[in-house]
Amino acid sequence: MNLRETLRVALSALVANRLRSALTTLGVLIGVMSVVLLVAIGQGARTEVTGAIEGLGSNLLFVLPGDGEFGAAPTRSQFTLEDVEELERELPGAERRVAGSVVGGEPIQAEGERVTTTISGVSAGYLDVVVREVARGQSFAESDVAVGRRVALLGAGIADRLFPGQDPIGRTVTIGSIRFRVVGVLEQVGGTAFGPDRDRDVYVPVTAAQRLFATQRLDAIFVRATSTATVEEDRQVVEQVLERRLEPDSFSVLSQDDIIGVVGDILQILTLVLAAIAGISLLVGGVGVSNIMLVSVSERTREIGLRKALGARTTDITRQFLLEAMVLTGLGGAVGLAAGIGLAELVALFAPIPAEVTLWSVLLALGVSVGVGLVFGVLPARRAGRLDPVEALRRD
């Protein structure tokens, strides 16, 4: 029997048991739908996060405490402002390329409004190093940092929040219990779905922040390379300088690519784990198909016997039932795929996660669903093929 005829028989058998076929398909449908949906969300998250990191500028080096191994216990930073100054001296170039920061969460208050946000104490070159612009007013100067003057730069969002409809320049905010004068408002950067909202940041001179947080340390040092090509050179300089000054393995220097790589890997693993979990429901759907196919074989024993008597080979019968299982799961796969894509788009509408339906997940979903039919159809199909025609015809 040729493939077309086999397909015709398979389809008519499935149509004859519409409801049962539909319900069986549902298992595979849900499985494929979840795989596609979760992979789309995972991929979307990955794109979003790496995009956010890229937004920091590609020439940036991050010096962070710890040896850079994930899962290691958090290390207390040993960095100080002297390290920043030393790096500044050792790295060639005219403009500011090194900045340190110390970060803490503190309530900030202006008039009636009081919010808790991230307060970053930064050295004078910080805005140049991470490339952020002042929209109104001005940044603080070298001298402000030197004396720890109590001045503050507000992110666009927090400025709006604390001084709705007013000009914050020259006004006073209270951070912790210390009063700061607002000298500038930063250009809006816009939110991303992940990580902190950078428009809520408040920047003060690092020296003032150290006093506020009662520390001599810095949490991170940022180094801007003059070009992408010199990132690696600069990394070596930074490592050499800090190795002289600090305990070994107490710091790590990460480029933007390193971070994207690590974060991307984590999200990739997360995506795969999600896909695997969704895959389990696909497996359960497959078991359902197997089950229903066994029922179908037993119900159609006489038909199988008759077909054999009329000239069907064992392989004709086996193929017919295999194809039937594959049509069931393939159909579930196709509809599940469409539903998964639709849901992913829907999620993208309401959550700031772009739905990213990748070709590989589509092909995988279809391939796997047909494969599930093949694998889970084998047992029932072989049972059908092996039926003894005389026995089968005697069945009532």
Add this chain to the structure above:
Amino acid sequence: MSSDAVLLEALDVTRTYRLGRDVQVPALRGVSFQVERGDHVAIVGSSGSGKSTLLNLLGALDRPTSGEVRYDGRDVRTMSDAELAELRNRRIGFVFQSFQLLPRLSAVDNVVLPLVYRPGGRRERRERAIAALTAVGLEDRLDHKPTELSGGQQQRVAIARALVTEPSLVLADEPTGNLDTRTGDEVMTLLEELHSERGTALVVITHEAAIAGRATHCIELRDGLIVGDNGGGA
């Protein structure tokens, strides 16, 4: 030995069914005879005497426990699954007591069934099925489902299905067993007419002396052995 006229030959055939581990049912205990081309053979005997068992062996649906069933001199036991399927498809037409039509399919599609297991286009298959149904007088019932047909009509569809492949042998196991006497006679007459018109050999199991009487060759079975064989045969 086998001449050109011999279509099918059973040589000392036995068939023992196993029930569980120790119980064995010897349904056939050594049966030999021949069917020649165009032959008309009746198999008679009481219930349980082994008639159906024998017919299944002749139809290559089953293999003997010992002995040989030979088609054109070739032992069925040496044939592969694919060869057996082809033998059943090309050489043999079955007619069963319980019709064995597929309830989902129309009369035409039931008759088309054996043709899908051989090469050929859909159109051609359908035309042949219609011709076969016309030959059994059902040209106006082509699209009826089995449940929409009387018993006699259903058995006619089954006869059309047996003949549509132009087999050299039709095997009928009590074809009138589920029909009333008059309908049964009509069906039997139809089978016999088609047999003589087309020269197809016909082997029919029956309880009716009249039907057996019209056969050229009558085999009587008792407890798995041939106790009477009038004419022809080994």
